[in-house]
Amino acid sequence: MHADQYNPAQQEVVTLLGAPREARPEFDPGLRDELRDHLEARLEPLIAPIESNDFDGDNLFLSKYMLSQVLGCERKFLAERSEPFSWSPPIARGTVMHKAIELSVHWRGESSPLVLVDEAMASLANADKSIGDYLTTCSESERAELRAGTSAAMTQFLECFPPLKAAWRPATESPIRASLLEDRIVLSGKPDLTLGQPDGAVAGKVIIDFKTGGFSPTHREDLRFYALLEALRILPPRLLATYYLDQGRIHSEEVTHDLLLAACERVIDGAHRYVELVGGTRQPGVAPGPSCRWCPVQLDCDEGTEYLEGAYEGVPGDW
Numbered sequence: 001m002h003a004d005q006y007n008p009a010q011q012e013v014v015t016l017l018g019a020p021r022e023a024r025p026e027f028d029p030g031l032r033d034e035l036r037d038h039l040e041a042r043l044e045p046l047i048a049p050i051e052s053n054d055f056d057g058d059n060l061f062l063s064k065y066m067l068s069q070v071l072g073c074e075r076k077f078l079a080e081r082s083e084p085f086s087w088s089p090p091i092a093r094g095t096v097m098h099k100a101i102e103l104s105v106h107w108r109g110e111s112s113p114l115v116l117v118d119e120a121m122a123s124l125a126n127a128d129k130s131i132g133d134y135l136t137t138c139s140e141s142e143r144a145e146l147r148a149g150t151s152a153a154m155t156q157f158l159e160c161f162p163p164l165k166a167a168w169r170p171a172t173e174s175p176i177r178a179s180l181l182e183d184r185i186v187l188s189g190k191p192d193l194t195l196g197q198p199d200g201a202v203a204g205k206v207i208i209d210f211k212t213g214g215f216s217p218t219h220r221e222d223l224r225f226y227a228l229l230e231a232l233r234i235l236p237p238r239l240l241a242t243y244y245l246d247q248g249r250i251h252s253e254e255v256t257h258d259l260l261l262a263a264c265e266r267v268i269d270g271a272h273r274y275v276e277l278v279g280g281t282r283q284p285g286v287a288p289g290p291s292c293r294w295c296p297v298q299l300d301c302d303e304g305t306e307y308l309e310g311a312y313e314g315v316p317g318d319w
C-alpha cells in the first residue's frame with residue numbers, strides 16, 4: 001500500500017510510529033544493569049518472607065495483570081486470587097485477536113476479518129495450550145460470542161491500523177521476562193504488538209497495546225511495565241502506544257530514564273504489597289471504583305455497594 005492510499009486513521013499511526021534513526025533516543029548500554037541493581041536492592045528484603053512457610057510458593061511471579069490487581073483494590077485482589085482461572089469469550093478474545101493479527105501479516109492475497117478469526121481459532125484449537133482445550137470443548141453459543149466479538153475488533157483493527165509490513169518486524173504476544181534475585185522474583189509480560197528493534201544503543205522498538213473502551217491510567221502503566229522489561233532484557237523501546245480500536249485513536253508516550261525509574265517504583269511497591277497481603281502481614285484495604293461491578297465479594301462489601309449505588313462520597317460513577 002502506498003502512503004497516499006492510507007486512510008486518515010492509518011496515516012496518523014504511520015506518522016506517529018515512523019521515525020528516522022537520527023530522531024530516535026539513545027540509551028546508555030549500562031542502563032539494564034543499573035535498573036536490575038536498583039530493583040534487586042529494593043526487592044531483596046522480600047526474599048525471607050517469600051521463602052517462609054507463610055508464603056504460597058518459593059517464587060513471586062508478577063505479570064502486568066497481577067501488578068494492576070494488587071495495586072488496585074486489595075480485598076478484590078485476594079478474593080480473585082483464590083478463584084481458579086477459567087476461559088470465557090471475553091478472556092479468550094485477546095488471544096484469538098493476536099493470532100489473527102499475526103496471520104494477517106503473512107496472509108497472501110485478500111483476507112477478511114472473519115476468515116482471519118476462523119483461521120486463528122482453528123490454529124489455537126490445535127495448539128497444545130489451555131486455550132486449545134477451551135476452544136474444543138466450549139459451547140456453541142460461547143464459540144459464536146467469541147467469533148462475533150473478535151471479528152468486530154479485527155474489523156476495527158484492519159480499518160484503522162496500516163497493514164503490517166514484514167520489514168517492520170511485527171511480533172504479537174511475544175513473551176518478555178526478567179528474572180531477579182536468582183529467579184525468586186520473576187517479572188513477565190506479553191505486549192499485544194511490537195514493531196521495530198534497537199540498533200546498537202539507539203532505541204527502535206515500539207510497543208503497542210490494543211484496547212476497546214475509554215482511556216484508563218492503568219493502560220499507560222501497563223506499557224511502562226513492558227518498557228521496563230525490555231530495558232532489563234536488551235534496551236528500552238523508544239515509544240509506547242495504546243491504540244483504542246473503537247475510537248481509531250492512539251495515545252503514545254516516549255520512553256525516558258525517568259519513566260523507567262517510575263516503572264521500577266511501581267514494581268517495587270506492587271511486589272511488597274503482594275508479599276505482605278499473601279503472607280498475611282498486611283490487612284487488605286478497599287478501593288471502590290468501576291471494577292466493583294465484577295468483584296466476587298461485592299455483595300459483602302459495604303464500600304463497594306455504596307459506590308455502586310452512587311452514594312460513595314466523592315467518587316463519581318464514571319461509566
Ligand code: SF4
Pocket residue numbers: 073074075076286287288289291292295296297298301302303304305
Ligand atoms: S466491591 Fe469494590 S471496594 Fe469492595 S472489595 Fe470489591 S472492588 Fe473492592
